[in-house]
Amino acid sequence: IRIARVELRRVRLPLVHEFQTSSHAKKHLEHILVTLTSTDGAVGWGEIASPSGPFYSAETVDSCWAMARSFLAPLVMGVEWDHPSTLAAAMGKVRGNHFARAGFDMAAWALWSSSRGVPLAAALGGERARVSAGVSLGIEPTIDDLLDQVSARVSEGYRRVKLKIAPGWDVQPVGAVRAAFPDVPVHVDANGAYDTSEISVFEHLDELGLLMIEQPFAPRALVAHAELQATLTTPVCLDESIEDVEDLVTALRLDAGRILNIKVSRMGGLTHAVRAHDLARASDIPVWCGGMHEFGIGRAANVALSALPGFTLPSDVSGSDKYYARDVTTRPITCTDGFVDVPDTPGLGWDPDPDFIAAHTANHFAI
Numbered sequence: 124i125r126i127a128r129v130e131l132r133r134v135r136l137p138l139v140h141e142f143q144t145s146s147h148a149k150k151h152l153e154h155i156l157v158t159l160t161s162t163d164g165a166v167g168w169g170e171i172a173s174p175s176g177p178f179y180s181a182e183t184v185d186s187c188w189a190m191a192r193s194f195l196a197p198l199v200m201g202v203e204w205d206h207p208s209t210l211a212a213a214m215g216k217v218r219g220n221h222f223a224r225a226g227f228d229m230a231a232w233a234l235w236s237s238s239r240g241v242p243l244a245a246a247l248g249g250e251r252a253r254v255s256a257g258v259s260l261g262i263e264p265t266i267d268d269l270l271d272q273v274s275a276r277v278s279e280g281y282r283r284v285k286l287k288i289a290p291g292w293d294v295q296p297v298g299a300v301r302a303a304f305p306d307v308p309v310h311v312d313a314n315g316a317y318d319t320s321e322i323s324v325f326e327h328l329d330e331l332g333l334l335m336i337e338q339p340f341a342p343r344a345l346v347a348h349a350e351l352q353a354t355l356t357t358p359v360c361l362d363e364s365i366e367d368v369e370d371l372v373t374a375l376r377l378d379a380g381r382i383l384n385i386k387v388s389r390m391g392g393l394t395h396a397v398r399a400h401d402l403a404r405a406s407d408i409p410v411w412c413g414g415m416h417e418f419g420i421g422r423a424a425n426v427a428l429s430a431l432p433g434f435t436l437p438s439d440v441s442g443s444d445k446y447y448a449r450d451v452t453t454r455p456i457t458c459t460d461g462f463v464d465v466p467d468t469p470g471l472g473w474d475p476d477p478d479f480i481a482a483h484t485a486n487h488f489a490i
């Protein structure tokens with residue numbers, strides 16, 4: 124396979140509900156859609172789901188745009204490949220920039236699986252016909268607003284609720300949710316907002332029967348995570364700390380976390396996400412698929428990945444309506460009774476909607 128044309132589209136969509144984490148708040152998102160076309164006319168779409176600002180990782184939409192244009196587009200056009208992992212290996216000479224690389228890797232998998240006539244999930248080694256879905260809820264202005272959000276999502280059928288926490292918004296709101304919804308599996312995500320002087324917060328959270336505590340400390344603080352895990356009953360889950368399989372090897376050696384959030388973007392694509400899954404599974408570490416508020420293209424990849432056997436916990440693969448009034452795909456992603464069906468049609472399983480995408484494209488680039 125040789126890529127003859129690369130297109131980039133910077134697409135902006137409003138969120139239906141403002142989302143706030145420990146680091147930033149957002150009302151709309153701008154992601155970059157990547158289209159790869161091969162010399163024989165096969166097409167694959169991918170999504171670069173970087174946040175606008177460098178508060179989750181070092182990347183931004185602008186850095187991804189520059190990286191994609193100047194380095195990744197020419198690089199992928201210069202490689203002859205017969206499997207997406209060959210292209211991923213070639214992109215490996217670019218250091219970091221995982222969100223940008225992930226968009227190209229995803230597009231290569233979409234192209235490859237659709238031209239082979241197999242569903243993306245099956246191409247990745249997925250076995251499930253449907254995947255279990257959770258929701259991620261941001262920091263709300265008041266505890267009552269948070270309880271309203273939880274109530275709405277639970278009645279929509281979601282299997283697990285993840286609550287964003289930050290210093291000053293932790294034990295109280297989480298305790299209120301546990302008290303009001305004692306049967307709903309709940310987990311918390313700090314996005315690295317705490318430091319080791321704040322251990323008492325986690326001692327209190329440890330009493331609440333949570334599924335897990337995600338990324339309490341800064342990304343590189345693996346020793347701090349290991350020391351915390353040693354004192355807690357609740358599993359620590361790593362997100363920002365794990366950017367590649369080598370990070371996972373280190374975390375496993377240190378016992379820095381007992382659950383892994385695998386994000387396609389953070390790992391640099393589906394190829395590396397599958398490798399992280401394989402290592403976690405061989406090490407008896409349960410995994411689930413995290414999200415970056417992806418549009419339908421990126422979320423289709425998340426759904427396919429979540430079909431792999433090690434994804435034993437509900438993933439952040441909510442329906443399109445949780446995020447967007449209308450998605451970039453011709454058909455929305457839907458969650459029914461807490462499950463999203465895994466498509467059994469070739470490729471991504473959701474088609475991009477060209478007119479809707481064109482109407483929301485702020486920037487277009489092609490070579």
Ligand code: OSB
Pocket residue numbers: 144179258259312314362413414415416417439440441
């Ligand atoms: O840490 O999982 C995170 C969104 C932006 C930045 C970081 C995170 C998130 C989410 C969104 O939790 C999950 C989703 O896509 O539904």
Ligand code: MG
Pocket residue numbers: 312314337338362363384413
């Ligand atoms: Mg997280």
